Each structure stands twice: as structure tokens, then as C-alpha cells.
Amino acid sequence: MTSSNISRRRALALTGALLAGTASALHAQPAYPSRPVRLVVPFPAGTSPDVTARLWGDRFTRLTGQPVVVENRAGASTIIGAQVVASAPADGYTLLWTVNNTFSINPFVYRKLPYKAENFTPVTRILSVPYVLVTSAESRIRTLADLVREAKARPGEMTYASAGIGQGTHVVMARLLNQAGVSMIHVPYKEAFVPDVIAQRIDVAFDASTGAIPQVKGGKVRALGVSSARRIPLMPDVPAIAESYPGFVGDSWHGIFAPKGTAAPVIATLLGYSQRIVDEADFRAALLAYGLTPVGGGADDFRRFLDEDARAWAKVVQDNGIMAE
Structure with a gap:
């Protein structure tokens, strides 16, 4: 046997050993998830994102056998x-459950952010959050048309509240005022603003469906419209704002994100479990009971949606000069 034949045999043997070792190492990797998953929610406990994240986490645990540890990191x-x-x-063991502010609004409102959208991999949009435009139940304003008529008669005098400059409740109202061609005074709050709407210290405000619907049903506020493209099941008599202003949509959303670089098989597994959860009848019923709209869908669909959502809110922010420090 020639020396070249011996070299080839050794090379083939070495290649085979390396391939076998690689296959063995891959086989040795535990299936995801093999330990608890940390789910960061950038809101306080008891808020809508926290509640829905825990609903998802309970079902994820039921499907996988691994606990989901919700970590509330509220603020800013x-x-x-x-x-x-x-x-x-x-590695798929730290995830973000967040809303539209993080990627669709903050990048245009804040001059500097300690993160970029490119630092994350979108997994899926779990649900949509309609906003409800409310006024006091004692107000003489009974419809959206009444509100616009009043605002035109008293330019720059009427007030609206929000959860803060650049928050969803602020920019959605800015979008409506732009489409209606009227102006109102913005009053940002750090704490709850609905009590001042109830007391008629503030004329109107948008509030997330999860908070607004109980107040409407309790007779504290009157609903003038919803920000979804169509009416929502819990308030079928309340018109969508789009019925008066075609094309108007102002919903927020909840979605799951992983750090950039998370392996594609892990993302696929997360997506698969999440879609199973969103498809569960009891999960959908729980969301609908809060006035939320189940969505689901793949990562590519979510990326396209995020691009469209960011463009739409960027225009509102820029048109209205909304800036925060």
C-alpha cells in the first residue's frame, strides 16, 4: 500500500470520527426547553401585559413541563x-413580553435608547389591544361626532388625558385629532387618569379595553368609540372609530421577543408552542373576556407587521412633534 493511500485512509477515518463526534454532541443537546424560562414583562404586576403574560406562561408550562418565571421590570x-x-x-431562556411602545413608538419619541430593534428576534404577536375612547357618564358628549363638534367650537380648550408623553394612549389620540382636524390640550399623567375623566376634570381619554370596559359596564364612563378596525364583541353597540374616519386603526398589541442570535430551532419551538396556546379555546375565551383580540401567526408575519406598525406611529410622532427625554 502506498503512503498516499495510507494518508487518504487516515484522513477518511479522522473525518468520520469528527462527524460522529459532532452528531453525538448535537444529540447530547437537551431539547428546548429543558429548564425554567424567564419572561420579562416591562410593566407592574396586575397590569394587562402582566396578566396575559401569566396566562400564556401557565399554558406554556402545561405543554412543556417547564416553569415560566415572570419578572416584572416596569418603568421608562x-x-x-x-x-x-x-x-x-x-439561548431562549430569557424572553420579552412587551407592547407596541418598545419597537413602534419609543425609537421615534426618544433621542437615545439603550437598545435597538435589531437586538431582538420577533417570535409572535399574541394579541391585539383595542383602545376605548371614553368620557364621563355625566358628560353632555354622547358620541364621537359630538366630541368633534365641540372641539371645533372650542379650539384648543378641551382636554384629553394619557398615561404619559409618547405612550400609546397619547399617540392614538394624536392620530384621531389629526384625522378629525381638531386640536385639544394634552394632559399627561404618571398615575391613573380615568378618575379625572369620571369627575369631568378631563374631557376625554383613550384607555386600554382591559381597563375601560369595566368602567363602561359600571356606568362610570361612556364609550364613544374603539380603535380597532371593527367593533369588539364585548361592546357591540360601540362603533369603531373607523366607521366615522375610514382607515383609522390605533390598537396596541402584546408580543414575544428573544435576544438576537437565538437559534432558529429554539425560535421555531417557541413559535410552535405559542401558536398552540393561542389556538386553545380557553385561552382565546380568556382574552376575549378582557376585551382583547387573539392574533398569533408566524415570525415572518410579525416582522412585516412590526415594520408597518413602526412606520405608522413614526408618522404620528413626527407630525405632532412628540418627544420625551
């Missing part, structure tokens, strides 16, 4: 929580 318009996840290992 979701910036604190987003930063935590952006700097976490990209």
Missing part, C-alpha cells in the same frame, strides 16, 4: 425591561 416606557432582555444570553 418599557425601556428598562427591553434593556434587560437585549443583554441576556441568546
